[in-house]
Amino acid sequence: MIERKALFEALESRTFDVLVIGGGITGAGIALDAATRGMKTALVEMQDFAAGTSSRSTKLVHGGLRYLKQLEVRMVAEVGRERAVVYENGPHVTTPEWMLLPMYRGGALGPFATSLGLRLYDYLADVKRTERRSMLRAAEALAREPLLRSDDLLGGGYYVEYRTDDARLTVEVLKKAADAGAVCLNYAKAEGLLYADDGTLRGARIVDVRTGASFEARARVVVNATGPWVDALRERDGSKRGKTVRLTKGVHLVFDGARFPLRQAVYFDTPDGRMAFAIPRDGKTYLGTTDTDYAGDPAHPAMSEADRTYLLAAANFMFPSLGLSADDVESSWAGLRPLVYQEGKSPSEVSRRDEIFESPSGLITIAGGKLTGYRKMAEGIVDRVAARLARLGAGAFGPCVTRTLPISGGDVGGSAGWPAYAAARAAEGEALGLPREAALRIARRYGSNAPDVLRYAASDVGRASAERDGLPLDVYATAMYAMEREQALRPADYWVRRTGDLYFDIARVRAYREGVLRLMARQLDYSPEERRSADEELDRLLREATTPVAEG
Numbered sequence: 001m002i003e004r005k006a007l008f009e010a011l012e013s014r015t016f017d018v019l020v021i022g023g024g025i026t027g028a029g030i031a032l033d034a035a036t037r038g039m040k041t042a043l044v045e046m047q048d049f050a051a052g053t054s055s056r057s058t059k060l061v062h063g064g065l066r067y068l069k070q071l072e073v074r075m076v077a078e079v080g081r082e083r084a085v086v087y088e089n090g091p092h093v094t095t096p097e098w099m100l101l102p103m104y105r106g107g108a109l110g111p112f113a114t115s116l117g118l119r120l121y122d123y124l125a126d127v128k129r130t131e132r133r134s135m136l137r138a139a140e141a142l143a144r145e146p147l148l149r150s151d152d153l154l155g156g157g158y159y160v161e162y163r164t165d166d167a168r169l170t171v172e173v174l175k176k177a178a179d180a181g182a183v184c185l186n187y188a189k190a191e192g193l194l195y196a197d198d199g200t201l202r203g204a205r206i207v208d209v210r211t212g213a214s215f216e217a218r219a220r221v222v223v224n225a226t227g228p229w230v231d232a233l234r235e236r237d238g239s240k241r242g243k244t245v246r247l248t249k250g251v252h253l254v255f256d257g258a259r260f261p262l263r264q265a266v267y268f269d270t271p272d273g274r275m276a277f278a279i280p281r282d283g284k285t286y287l288g289t290t291d292t293d294y295a296g297d298p299a300h301p302a303m304s305e306a307d308r309t310y311l312l313a314a315a316n317f318m319f320p321s322l323g324l325s326a327d328d329v330e331s332s333w334a335g336l337r338p339l340v341y342q343e344g345k346s347p348s349e350v351s352r353r354d355e356i357f358e359s360p361s362g363l364i365t366i367a368g369g370k371l372t373g374y375r376k377m378a379e380g381i382v383d384r385v386a387a388r389l390a391r392l393g394a395g396a397f398g399p400c401v402t403r404t405l406p407i408s409g410g411d412v413g414g415s416a417g418w419p420a421y422a423a424a425r426a427a428e429g430e431a432l433g434l435p436r437e438a439a440l441r442i443a444r445r446y447g448s449n450a451p452d453v454l455r456y457a458a459s460d461v462g463r464a465s466a467e468r469d470g471l472p473l474d475v476y477a478t479a480m481y482a483m484e485r486e487q488a489l490r491p492a493d494y495w496v497r498r499t500g501d502l503y504f505d506i507a508r509v510r511a512y513r514e515g516v517l518r519l520m521a522r523q524l525d526y527s528p529e530e531r532r533s534a535d536e537e538l539d540r541l542l543r544e545a546t547t548p549v550a551e552g
Contacts, residue, residue, distance in 0.1 A: 002487055008208060010183050012215040016040045017394060018385050019203060019219035021190045021233065023047075024054035025166065025371055027225035028173040029378030029402075034385060035180035036405065037397045042217055043182060044206055046189035047299065048493045049174055053227050054371070055167035055497050056301070056335025058252065058277055058288055061086045061094050061372045062161040075353050079372040080125025083162045085403055086372065090172055090410040091418040092447030096131065097163040097279065099265045100144055102318075105152035108269055111135065114157045121159065131160035145264040147319040161265070163279065166371060167497040168445065171486055173374075175408035186487050193236060193363075194218065201237065201361040210489065210530075220394055221385045224365040228298035228338045239359030245367050246341040247298065251307040252288030253315075254331040254503055260285040260315075260322060270314040278315065284330070284504050287315050294336055301334040302544040304551045308332070331506045331545045340368045356381065362388070375402055409447030418447075425450040429474075432457050438474035445499075446481075456480045469515040475508075479516050483523055490534045491516050492541055502545060513538060 018034050020027045023045025031043040045051075061083050087094045103114050118133035127133075134157075141156035142148055178184050187209040194203040194216060203218035224233045228247055234240040262285040266278045278287045290307050308326060315324050340355050354369030354377050364384060369377050379400040386397045406412075412421040422443045429439025432454060443450050456462045456477035466476035482488035482498040494516060495502045495509050502509050517538075521531045 011217045016042045016219040018221045020223045022225035023049040025170045025374045028170050029374040030381050031182045032177040033378040033382040035177045035182040036401050041182040043184045044188040045186045049186045050167040050170035050497050053335050054170045056333050057166045061164045077124040090407040091415045092409050093169045094164040096160050097265050099161045099267050101157040101267050103154045118157045133159040172408040228336045230367045237363045244341050245338045247294040248337045249294040250289035251303050251334045253311050253329050254286045257283045259328050268318045276314050302549040303332040305548040331503050409449040411448040453481045469518045471515040491538050
């Protein structure tokens with residue numbers, strides 16, 4: 001069991017080499033890189049880990065093919081090559097996904113331009129031979145995906161991207177950082193910054209959101225990796241000058257696979273010239289994304305009526321036989337992209353490159369960037385931290401070691417050993433009496449941590465507790481693991497970021513929400529107010545996933 005009290009005591013009793021503020025994938029990557037180089041590392045997140053952008057992406061580790069149109073060649077090369085690294089280090093959360101790029105007469109790209117673009121993509125991303133692009137005739141494209149609009153179809157490009165569980169990727173990176181000695185805390189808000197007499201930043205005042213207790217975390221270097229909140233922290237530091245962050249919103253819709261029976265992931269042009277993805281996943285199909293400026297509360301972006309209408313129109317444009325309507329949408333999510341502002345550019349035209357700012361006080365801020373490039377972004381930041389520490393005489397630290405370092409759950413023999421490993425763990429789950437589907441889900445979701453999850457299912461105490469709360473054994477086991485090993489404090493943490501069920505199995509959430517609430521309230525000793533607040537939060541999330549919010 002992770003003891004929060006002990007973690008907060010460690011936070012206050014030590015002087016850290018680096019304090020990372022922000023528990024999304026960027027902060028998680030920085031914490032892992034720093035800790036594995038031997039730096040004394042702490043990370044704090046005011047919400048749950050990955051509660052912001054890092055659980056609300058398109059859930060692809062992709063090279064950004066569309067950025068070739070914007071001549072972002074260097075970025076495509078960097079993040080394209082990172083796809084295979086992310087996959088090898090955690091094949092339980094990332095998997096290859098063959099993508100079909102249909103071409104139409106009068107479309108933005110014809111066969112020659114598409115073939116040339118995909119060939120360049122293969123070269124820049126150093127794609128392995130078995131995953132290099134091929135070009136399909138119209139009949140071949142329709143054979144791969146019969147739902148495609150057939151009028152004026154010329155063919156398609158066929159290439160590989162990587163699908164991921166963004167929130168679980170973030171959590172697994174953080175668990176690996178903690179294994180390396182990092183102190184990582186969610187629901188720990190940086191309420192104020194601490195400065196030396198000469199104005200140098202030396203830490204932050206941290207509040208435990210659950211209890212209200214306040215702590216001082218002291219560090220030689222502070223990194224601002226707060227995503228949509230980076231400018232708010234820069235403003236608190238008095239260093240919000242020059243470039244600023246522009247928030248754009250991306251919305252995704254989820255459909256049941258029986259209603260939207262997509263066989264094949266498709267990347268396609270929308271009527272207004274943007275690009276969208278339609279991707280099958282676990283018996284569902286999800287579609288996205290929008291790209292619009294956002295000025296609301298960064299903590300609560302949600303689908304609007306306009307977002308839903310736009311995406312339904314895009315789906316019916318490319319898959320006209322379906323006749324999808326608002327009634328077919330099972331769930332949705334909305335996320336924010338914290339992009340570096342560029343004058344005169346539309347949201348879709350703004351570069352996704354990351355940028356680093358250093359303030360006079362020493363605050364290091366990272367803004368922009370893509371999920372795929374989290375490890376390389378972290379390497380660049382920690383190189384700067386190491387150089388700063390060397391100048392301070394605080395020690396010498398070696399180079400980055402994360403390129404070949406499996407993340408938590410990733411000790412499965414790499415991508416080559418993963419299928420056999422997952423099958424063996426699933427068989428162990430079935431031997432405990434779990435249904436095959438549940439056993440496979442645990443094996444595939446948790447990788448080399450699956451045996452730890454299965455231990456909860458194997459105990460007589462666990463079986464009795466699951467029965468008492470009216471929970472299937474796999475829900476009980478994964479909820480216990482989430483609380484005891486992954487710092488899940490609220491039902492939303494479990495249903496959204498530890499399992500993704502709010503998006504991809506919303507019926508399961510509705511069926512077992514009361515049982516999970518009872519279990520968490522008992523295990524975490526909720527007060528009556530905490531229990532009411534946790535239940536109301538899940539109510540709000542269920543409502544936002546299914547009902548458009550008013551704009552403005």
